[in-house]
Amino acid sequence: MPTDSQEVVFAAVGDVHGHMNRMVDHLRHQAEVLRRPFDFILQVGDFEPHRDEADLATMSAPAKYRQLGDFAAYHQARRRFPWPLYFIGGNHEPYGYLDTHPEGFELVRHCHYLGRVGVVDLHGLRVVGLSGIYQEESFRVQRPPLSALGSVSTKAFTYFNERDVEQALELGRADVLLVHDWPSGIIAPEDSAGFQGKRRSPNADTVGNEYARLLVDALQPKLVLCGHMHRSYRGSVHHASGRTTQVRCLASVEQGLDAFGLFHFRGDACSETLLDR
Numbered sequence: 001m002p003t004d005s006q007e008v009v010f011a012a013v014g015d016v017h018g019h020m021n022r023m024v025d026h027l028r029h030q031a032e033v034l035r036r037p038f039d040f041i042l043q044v045g046d047f048e049p050h051r052d053e054a055d056l057a058t059m060s061a062p063a064k065y066r067q068l069g070d071f072a073a074y075h076q077a078r079r080r081f082p083w084p085l086y087f088i089g090g091n092h093e094p095y096g097y098l099d100t101h102p103e104g105f106e107l108v109r110h111c112h113y114l115g116r117v118g119v120v121d122l123h124g125l126r127v128v129g130l131s132g133i134y135q136e137e138s139f140r141v142q143r144p145p146l147s148a149l150g151s152v153s154t155k156a157f158t159y160f161n162e163r164d165v166e167q168a169l170e171l172g173r174a175d176v177l178l179v180h181d182w183p184s185g186i187i188a189p190e191d192s193a194g195f196q197g198k199r200r201s202p203n204a205d206t207v208g209n210e211y212a213r214l215l216v217d218a219l220q221p222k223l224v225l226c227g228h229m230h231r232s233y234r235g236s237v238h239h240a241s242g243r244t245t246q247v248r249c250l251a252s253v254e255q256g257l258d259a260f261g262l263f264h265f266r267g268d269a270c271s272e273t274l275l276d277r
């Protein structure tokens with residue numbers, strides 16, 4: 001935890017899908033309004049850091065979503081990330097690239113992959129991340145090795161499994177938790193009508209997955225960040241311990257400001273500041 005006199009300020013970003021330039025432009029504007037740099041940026045997956053067509057070929061996605069995106073310019077150092085950024089993997093990633101370092105790595109300066117399961121201490125905040133999404137049939141099986149790329153579906157690389165969840169649980173506690181899909185059971189009854197018959201949510205009860213929720217209940221973070229649904233939402237989970245977890249679901253960068261969140265931590269207190277429109 002940061003001390004009471006130390007304020008940590010960071011931005012959270014929803015699915016990027018290769019639109020790094022747009023993300024950086026938005027963040028620069030917010031930092032100007034704030035009149036201070038961000039301490040760091042957290043991103044919730046579907047980042048799509050493709051260096052080239054070969055990386056892109058290892059991503060699971062329908063043809064119409066298969067775009068190289070902006071990352072190559074960052075990889076070639078023609079553009080740069082102004083602040084340290086930490087991301088998890090979503091279900092649309094070049095896993096042929098990311099899985100060369102399943103424990104996480106720095107892709108280019110200021111751009112860090114947290115790995116399949118990762119933990120990092122940022123300015124006194126313990127940030128835990130779990131990459132991938134849940135699928136019942138894949139949960140209890142091992143992920144294929146990188147050498148199987150080309151002979152198995154790229155989808156097989158997009159799921160987290162039981163071992164990943166166990167590894168995350170062993171981390172014990174977190175201040176901030178990053179997951180790609182939403183934890184289940186976070187939608188307030190009064191909001192449930194808004195989740196009826198939507199993409200990826202026939203109704204509010206089917207939104208999210210129970211393993212992300214298990215991590216929320218076990219690690220009891222102050223804040224959970226997630227994406228995947230391309231929709232902004234604020235939920236909360238009250239624990240028997242008396243602690244409360246804020247769950248902040250972010251839209252995608254293409255949708256504009258709803259993809260961004262601005263957070264302040266001081267001591268044990270976490271607050272979200274509304275963004276400048």
Ligand SMILES: [Zn+2]
Binds near residue numbers: 015
């Ligand atoms: Zn997405």
